[in-house]
Amino acid sequence: MTDTVRLTVNGRALTVPAGATVAVALAIAGAACRTSVSGEPRAAFCAMGICFECRAIVDGGPHQRTCQIVCRDGMEVRTE
Amino acid sequence: MTRSFDIVVVGAGPAGIAAACAAAEQGRRVALLDDNPAPGGQIWRGPSTAHRDAVSRAKERWLHRLQQNPAITSLHGCRVFDVPGDGLLAAEQNGQRVDLRYSKVVLATGARELFLPFPGWTLPGVYGAGGLQAMVKAGLPVRDQRVVVAGSGPLLLAVAAYLRETGARVSAVCEQASWRSLLRFGASIAHTSRLWQAAGYRWRTRGTPFHAGCWPVAAHGGKTLESVTLSNGTRQWTVPCDLLACGFHLVPNTELASLLGCTLQQGFVTVDALQQTLIANVFCAGEPTGIGGLELSLAEGEVAGLAAAGAIRAAQARIPRRDRLRAFAAQLAVTFALRQELHSLSKADTIVCRCEDVTWRTVSQYTGWRAAKLQTRCGMGPCQGRICGSALNFLLEWSPDSVRPPIFPVSIASLAGPTASAPAELSAIQEN
Amino acid sequence: MAARDAIVIGAGIVGAACAAELAHAGLRVTLLEQAQPGTDATAAGMGHIVVMDDSPAQLALTHLSRQLWDNLAPSLPDTVEFDRCGTLWIAQDEEEMAEVHRKHATYGAAGVETEILDAAGLHAAEPNLAAGLAGGLLVPGDAVLYPPVAARFLVERAVASSAKFLADTPVASAQNHTVTLRDGSSLHADVIVNAAGASAGQLTPGLPIRKRKGHLVITDRYPGFCRHQLIELGYLKSAHSVSADSVAFNLQPRRTGQMLLGSSRQYTDESSAVDGRIVQAMIERAEHYAPGIGALSALRIWTGFRAATPDKLPLIGPSLADASVWLATGHEGLGITTSLATARLLADQLLGRPSPIAAEPYLPARFENAQKTGAHD
Numbered sequence: 001m002t003d004t005v006r007l008t009v010n011g012r013a014l015t016v017p018a019g020a021t022v023a024v025a026l027a028i029a030g031a032a033c034r035t036s037v038s039g040e041p042r043a044a045f046c047a048m049g050i051c052f053e054c055r056a057i058v059d060g061g062p063h064q065r066t067c068q069i070v071c072r073d074g075m076e077v078r079t080e
Numbered sequence: 081m082t083r084s085f086d087i088v089v090v091g092a093g094p095a096g097i098a099a100a101c102a103a104a105e106q107g108r109r110v111a112l113l114d115d116n117p118a119p120g121g122q123i124w125r126g127p128s129t130a131h132r133d134a135v136s137r138a139k140e141r142w143l144h145r146l147q148q149n150p151a152i153t154s155l156h157g158c159r160v161f162d163v164p165g166d167g168l169l170a171a172e173q174n175g176q177r178v179d180l181r182y183s184k185v186v187l188a189t190g191a192r193e194l195f196l197p198f199p200g201w202t203l204p205g206v207y208g209a210g211g212l213q214a215m216v217k218a219g220l221p222v223r224d225q226r227v228v229v230a231g232s233g234p235l236l237l238a239v240a241a242y243l244r245e246t247g248a249r250v251s252a253v254c255e256q257a258s259w260r261s262l263l264r265f266g267a268s269i270a271h272t273s274r275l276w277q278a279a280g281y282r283w284r285t286r287g288t289p290f291h292a293g294c295w296p297v298a299a300h301g302g303k304t305l306e307s308v309t310l311s312n313g314t315r316q317w318t319v320p321c322d323l324l325a326c327g328f329h330l331v332p333n334t335e336l337a338s339l340l341g342c343t344l345q346q347g348f349v350t351v352d353a354l355q356q357t358l359i360a361n362v363f364c365a366g367e368p369t370g371i372g373g374l375e376l377s378l379a380e381g382e383v384a385g386l387a388a389a390g391a392i393r394a395a396q397a398r399i400p401r402r403d404r405l406r407a408f409a410a411q412l413a414v415t416f417a418l419r420q421e422l423h424s425l426s427k428a429d430t431i432v433c434r435c436e437d438v439t440w441r442t443v444s445q446y447t448g449w450r451a452a453k454l455q456t457r458c459g460m461g462p463c464q465g466r467i468c469g470s471a472l473n474f475l476l477e478w479s480p481d482s483v484r485p486p487i488f489p490v491s492i493a494s495l496a497g498p499t500a501s502a503p504a505e506l507s508a509i510q511e512n
Numbered sequence: 513m514a515a516r517d518a519i520v521i522g523a524g525i526v527g528a529a530c531a532a533e534l535a536h537a538g539l540r541v542t543l544l545e546q547a548q549p550g551t552d553a554t555a556a557g558m559g560h561i562v563v564m565d566d567s568p569a570q571l572a573l574t575h576l577s578r579q580l581w582d583n584l585a586p587s588l589p590d591t592v593e594f595d596r597c598g599t600l601w602i603a604q605d606e607e608e609m610a611e612v613h614r615k616h617a618t619y620g621a622a623g624v625e626t627e628i629l630d631a632a633g634l635h636a637a638e639p640n641l642a643a644g645l646a647g648g649l650l651v652p653g654d655a656v657l658y659p660p661v662a663a664r665f666l667v668e669r670a671v672a673s674s675a676k677f678l679a680d681t682p683v684a685s686a687q688n689h690t691v692t693l694r695d696g697s698s699l700h701a702d703v704i705v706n707a708a709g710a711s712a713g714q715l716t717p718g719l720p721i722r723k724r725k726g727h728l729v730i731t732d733r734y735p736g737f738c739r740h741q742l743i744e745l746g747y748l749k750s751a752h753s754v755s756a757d758s759v760a761f762n763l764q765p766r767r768t769g770q771m772l773l774g775s776s777r778q779y780t781d782e783s784s785a786v787d788g789r790i791v792q793a794m795i796e797r798a799e800h801y802a803p804g805i806g807a808l809s810a811l812r813i814w815t816g817f818r819a820a821t822p823d824k825l826p827l828i829g830p831s832l833a834d835a836s837v838w839l840a841t842g843h844e845g846l847g848i849t850t851s852l853a854t855a856r857l858l859a860d861q862l863l864g865r866p867s868p869i870a871a872e873p874y875l876p877a878r879f880e881n882a883q884k885t886g887a888h889d
Contacts, residue, residue, distance in 0.1 A: 019127075020219030021117075027220055032204050032303070037768075038437040041303055043204035045434070047214035048122060049115055049159075050192045052462040052489075053434055063462070063489075063732050063809050067218070068157065070117050164788050447680075451548035454555050454660035457768075462732055462811055484813060485786055489732060492773070493806030495813075496795035497788065 007075040022066035022077055023047065023054040033066060034080035056080055081178055081498055085111040085153070087388050088169060088182040090160055090336060093121020094374055095366025096188030097142050098381030099388070103186070104151035106389035111180055112152055113171060115159040115488075119146060121190055122210050123374055126217025134277060135238075135374065142378070161494070162485035163339050167361070170494075177494035184361045184388040187337050187349070188381060191367035193235075193327035196418075196471050197432045197440065198425040199298040201326070205305030209327035213239045216246050223247030225322045228308050230254040230296045232416045233329035234278070234373070241284035243325070251319055253285060254294040254310055256328070257416050262292055265415040269408065295422065299324055313421060329416045331470045332368040338483035347473075354395050355384035363388050372409030379405050423475055433468040435461020443468075449478040462489045515539060515702040515862050519691050521683050521715065522546075522841075524554040525659055525851040527707030528666035530840050533855035534705075535673035537863055542699060543667065543675055544691065546682035550663025553709045553847065556816020558728065558764050558772055559662070560741055561655040561849050562599050565618050569825055569873030570846075573853050575622055576869050578653060580852035585655075592662045593767040599654035600629075600637060600740040602761070602801060603646045608745040612649045619651070626651050640737055640802050656741055656764055659848050666851075683708075686715045689836040703862060704837045710819040712841040716831055720879050721842050724820040725778040727790050732809040735769035737802075744801060757781075759793045761801045771808060773798055775845075779820075786813050820844045828857050828874040838862070839876050 004015050007022075009029040016025045023044040026033050032041030033054045044054035049068045057078040058064040066077070089100045092114035100112040112119065120126075124139040146152060158173040160180075169180045193208040200206065207215060209231055216222055227248045229240045232255060240253045255262065269275045282290070297316060298309040307320045334342075334349055342357040342364065343350045349357055349364045356363050365380035366372075372380075379402035386395035426432060426440040433443070438458040446452035449459070449472065458472075459465030464487070465480070472478045486495060516539060520531045523545035531543040561581050565571040581594075588594045603609045612628055619626045627650040629637060634648045671677050682694040686706060692698045706712050713719040744761040762774040776790045791813060798805050821827065821842040831837040838861075840854050857874065860867040872878070 017219045021215075024215060024219040027215065036202070036431075036434070036437050038431075040202055040431075040437070041204055042202060042434070044207065044215060045211055046193060046195075046208045046467070047211040047218070048192060048208075050463060051195075051434065051467050055462070061807075062734070067214070068115060068117065162788070446548075448548070450551060454548075454551060455664060460812070462809070464811065485788075486810060486813065489809045489811050491806060492729070492731065492795055492798070492808050492810050495729070495791060495810050496799070496806070497792045 005071045005073050007071050007073070007077060009077045010079060016071055020071050022056065022058055022064070022069045022071055022075070025071050025077065026054070026056060026066060026079070031079050081176070082181060083111065083178065084181040085109050086182070087111075087184045087186065087385075088113070088180050089186045089188055089385070090169070091121070091188035091190050091366070092116070092119035092154065092156075093188060093190045093366065093377065094123065094142065095190070095377035095381035095384070096121070096186070097146050098378045099186040099188055099363075099365055099385035100152050101142070101145045101149060102382045102385030103389040104149045106386065106391045108151065108389045110152045111155060112146070113155040113158040113160070113180070115157060117156055119143065119154060119156070122214065125214055133280060134273065138374065138378070159488050160336055161488045161490040164497070172490050172494045175491060177498050179498050182361075184363065186381075186384045186388055187340075187362065187364040187368060188366045188384075189333040189336055189368055191330035191332045191371060192466065194329055194331045194470055194474065195326070195467055196328050196422055196425050196474065197430050197468075198296060199427050199430050200300055200305075202431050202434055203299050203301050203305045204303065205301065205322060206299050206324045206326065209235050209239045209325040211327070212323060212325035213242050216243065222323065224249060226251055226320060227323045227325060228252050228254070228296070228310075228319055228321045229325045230294075230308070230310070231327045231329070232256045232418065233327065234412070234416075235327065235329070237278065237281035237285060239325055240288060241281045244285055244288070248323070250285065250288045251321060252289050252291060252310070254291045254296065256295040256419055256422065257292060259292040261415045265411055268411050272408070274408065296324065296326055297425065328418060328422070330367060330371045332371065334368050335483050335487040337364060337368060339485060339487055353399055354387035354392070355380055356387060370406065370409050371412060372405060373412070376402065376405040376409055418474060426475065432471060433458040433461065435463050438468070443472070444476065449481060452478070453481070464488070517541070517701045518703040518705055518862070519544060519699055519701040520705040520707055521686060521691065522707040522709060523549040523663065523667055523677070523679070524552055524707065524709050524847070525550060525663040525666065526709070526840050526843060526847055526854055527705070528663045528670065529851040529855035530705050530707055530858055531670035531675050531677075532666045532673065533859045534862070535670045535675035537859050541670060541675035542701070543670055543677045544681045544683055544693075545677070545679050548679050549667045550660035553816050553818060554663045555660045556726065556728070556814060557659050557845070557848050558762070558774055559657045559659040559848050560599070560764060561657060562741070562846075563619065563624050563651060563654060564846065565615060566824060571618070571622055572869040573825075573850050573874065574846060575624060576856070577850045577853035578655075580856065581655065581849075582653070584852065588657070588662070589665060591658070592665055593658040594655060595657070595767045596653065596655040597765055598650055598652040598740045600634075600742050601649040601651070602634070602641065602742060602744050603648055604744070604746070605646050609646045611745050612647060615649050624651065625653055638738055638740065638742065640804050641742070642801055642803050645801070650740065654741065656766070657848070658766075662848070683715060686837060687834050702836070705840055705858065706831070706837055707840040709841055709847070710817045712819065712839065716834075716837055716839065718833070719827065719839070719841070720821055721819050721827075722779060723782060723817040724844065725776070725781050725815055725817055726774065726845070727776045727786065727794060727813060727815050729773040729791065729794070729810050729813050731771040731773070732811055733769035734771055734808055737771055737804075737808065738763050738765050740765070742801070744797075757790070759790065759797050761797045763798065763802060763805075771805075773805070784815050786815060818844045826850060826854060826874055827876045828854050829861055829871065829876055831876055832880050
């Protein structure tokens with residue numbers, strides 16, 4: 001078992017500590033999670049699965065709460 | 081798929097873990113479910129830090145007790161969204177619907193932070209206070225990052241201490257409650273270990289200015305946070321920072337209790353001495369019955385778990401200790417009551433509803449929550465009004481709507497139910 | 513009769529439209545609403561502006577209404593979310609394709625543009641529909657809007673024409689030119705318009721109106737999942753079966769990118785609670801037509817009550833017992849569409865103006881005649 005995980009964020013490779021959530025990976029990548037309905041960049045906020053600000057596309061599935069999902073090797077994350 | 085248990089405990093924070101352990105140790109088959117990837121709730125989330133205090137010692141003790149009990153089935157990443165029938169909960173886990181049948185249910189759904197909208201609060205880099213701590217516990221590196229911790233509640237110092245230990249440069253801790261409130265609170269807990277706990281946090285954040293009677297009024301930045309403006313009511317000043325951890329104490333998660341028909345008083349679930357709600361077979365423990373912190377949550381969880389398991393005497397024996405802890409909870413509410421000035425935090429252009437980007441100007445034209453929702457979409461997004469609804473409950477004293485399923489967004493497939501067969505009387509049209 | 517002033521009861525979309533029309537025509541109008549504009553059945557509806565041809569009278573009323581919405585469209589604020597996305601009636605098989613052709617002819621004769629789609633055309637128009645469907649009928653002039661804001665817009669138009677609007681003002685009784693409010697005070701007018709929807713019968717006893725419950729599910733934003741308001745042709749069988757609980761596939765693309773999923777009809781359930789059985793049946797029906805819909809995230813479910821009449825046509829005109837009380841209710845599932853034509857027909861009758869369509873099929877008196885001749889039930 002390795003202590004890092006490799007995934008892609010908007011197509012760019014990224015290595016994060018094992019156990020990191022996708023929201024953390026997006027923050028490390030310097031990416032906002034989503035664009036709000038009026039066009040603002042938004043990132044994780046409550047980090048407890050309540051506020052839904054950290055929604056992003058995980059392995060093709062839109063509107064995933066990335067603060068509740070642990071990164072896995074090969075995961076593809078795209079911002080919304 | 082439907083799974084049956086004697087007791088289902090919803091929420092695997094301290095109250096839920098204590099309830100599950102107490103019930104399982106009475107020989108009951110228990111399911112402990114939580115939407116987070118691991119048990120521990122918010123306070124026991126993630127790996128322990130090097131610093132060993134009362135919180136981390138309790139965490140190790142309880143997680144050990146939980147993990148060595150084979151009568152407890154832990155369901156992680158599992159979120160209850162509906163009550164499809166008597167003694168039945170519908171949940172979604174890994175995108176699949178799971179129905180859980182119970183004889184008794186213990187609601188230990190915890191609390192969320194209260195967030196108040198102020199200019200700039202939607203900028204990336206602004207987090208909840210517990211929110212930033214949760215991100216760091218989930219792997220976010222904060223070494224040498226400049227952080228301001230602001231808002232209200234005992235969580236602020238704990239978060240600041242944690243952030244310091246993980247390498248952040250915490251430039252200020254701002255508590256909106258006055259020194260007067262805090263000192264009165266300190267005196268009221270002087271005979272307890274809590275004063276030592278608070279003193280410990282303060283020791284661990286020594287060198288960081290602590291401002292009482294101080295609150296954030298604006299966050300600034302282009303695409304991400306660059307600085308925050310603070311106010312003490314007479315003076316405002318701006319502090320450069322990379323991260324802002326800001327929450328205004330806690331509000332209970334009572335949606336499931338409401339859906340089950342439990343009575344709420346002033347936002348909290350009504351329970352009897354044995355933590356039973358007014359609905360038969362439904363118990364509630366921890367923050368949903370009153371914001372009281374770790375020790376009270378554990379005490380209520382044990383009483384609820386024992387009572388749900390039918391061990392009434394053992395449950396009753398724990399009542400006096402729990403009641404002493406409740407006195408502390410009452411002090412918390414008084415001490416960290418939000419000041420009037422916070423009613424004017426939101427400015428005309430401030431976004432109140434983050435899901436639908438509804439501004440204060442737009443929403444504050446309406447006289448109540450329902451009309452505002454329908455006319456502006458405020459609270460109509462995926463958080464279902466949990467963030468803006470709680471804020472507007474404080475800002476405009478709007479009471480929340482009645483609770484309808486699903487209490488969390490859920491896939492349409494899960495909504496359709498665990499089985500594929502439609503009731504006969506509804507299939508007539510399909511036969512045409 | 514030349515009325516000079518009117519009290520309209522109910523600021524759902526129908527009452528709001530009536531108040532706007534009467535005030536515009538120069539009457540002194542007071543609009544009373546027990547809560548806030550558009551918060552009851554109006555808020556519960558889909559907001560579909562649709563031409564329907566269940567009967568010639570329904571076709572005439574919905575067609576006129578759609579024209580009136582088209583006229584109004586340029587003045588609608590953006591927040592009404594008026595979107596001429598069109599309706600696509602879906603045929604499963606050859607039997608339903610025959611219905612497509614019949615509908616095409618009927619609509620064409622009435623001057624409503626439609627286009628017949630074969631299986632390939634249907635798939636091209638809506639790629640997320642199931643394979644194997646026979647085809648469909650596209651009605652490109654139909655539209656979608658957001659009803660609560662549309663109702664408020666009409667209230668504001670009424671107020672701009674000098675109508676008086678009283679929100680949070682429940683009415684206790686309405687008869688003989690007098691409206692008594694719940695607080696005991698009373699108002700007087702030449703004409704009282706009862707536009708209280710499914711509750712109209714509480715103020716005007718004896719109305720042939722029953723509550724018909726419906727459920728809707730709304731999703732998060734999935735722009736493009738469908739492009740037109742999709743309705744199965746089996747909807748006709750469902751919407752018009754008078755007794756049994758029924759569901760039909762009805763999917764609407766909101767301008768926000770959200771998908772609004774219907775529909776259900778129940779007569780027996782007077783509780784506003786969400787009925788899991790019905791939701792389950794609705795979703796199974798939807799998955800039959802749009803197999804990918806199960807993956808979409810549902811945000812909310814709600815219920816509402818349609819004001820249903822025995823012949824599925826609204827009550828527009830003087831009540832039977834009290835010459836001062838006029839009715840504008842009983843719109844079942846078509847209140848959003850037919851609100852504007854209702855207001856027009858009501859105003860025309862009150863002011864003695866000619867109407868673009870015959871008013872007789874919608875007169876409340878039709879039920880009196882039916883009873884007298886024994887032709888009804």
